[in-house]
Amino acid sequence: MTNIPEIDRRILRELHRDGRQPNAQLAERVGLSASQCWQRVRKLEKSGLIQGYTARINHDALGAPxxxxxxxxxxxxxxxxxxxxxxxxxxxxxxxxxxxxxxxxxxxxxxxxxxxxxxxxxxxxxxxxxxxxxxxxxxxxxxxxxxxxxxxx
The missing domain is CATH 3.30.70.920 (Lrp/AsnC effector binding domain/regulation of amino acid metabolism (RAM) domain)
Structure with missing residues (x-):
């Protein structure tokens, strides 16, 4: 596996759990300042490790259960x-x-x-x-x- 710093793994786990959480909340959960966290997230996006953000859709509600x-x-x-x-x-x-x-x-x-x-x-x-x-x-x-x-x- 790629050598990814543990702090970046924590960021990825948190975003995987809730990709809509505000940067300040994410920073607090991973133990960084808001500025450091924002920079790391942007770096993860730019490197392609984060490929995008999405919503989970309820197919039952759309008629395709x-x-x-x-x-x-x-x-x-x-x-x-x-x-x-x-x-x-x-x-x-x-x-x-x-x-x-x-x-x-x-x-x-x-x-x-x-x-x-x-x-x-x-x-x-x-x-x-x-x-x-x-x-x-x-x-x-x-x-x-x-x-x-x-x-x-």
């Missing part, structure tokens, strides 16, 4: 580019994640849907409209126990 986990295999030797397929998948707003994978399948996606009918619509209108997809296998998440976008070692 279910999560489908989908493994996708592509046709072989047909000239379909894996990256092109992933870029197409990433354009669909309900696709929360898209990964190129090792093993039996080529791509893994995580999709927010409104039940089986919403998933059927996603398959017909979006997934199967992408050339080169040979096979997909999906499961529904019954309950999520952890959902994080990052971690600080």
């Amino acid at each position: 279910e999560t489908a986990l989908v493994e996708i295999s592509l046709e072989r030797n047909e000239g379909y580019q894996l990256e092109d397929v992933c870029r197409r998948l990433a354009q669909f707003p309900e696709v929360l994640e898209a990964h190129i994978t090792s093993g039996e399948f080529d791509v893994f996606i995580k999709v927010a849907v409104s039940g089986t009918r919403g998933y059927e619509q996603f398959l017909k209108d979006k997934l199967y409209s992408i050339a080169g997809i040979r096979h997909s296998r999906s499961v529904f998440s019954l309950r999520c126990y952890k959902s994080e976008t990052s971690f600080v070692p």
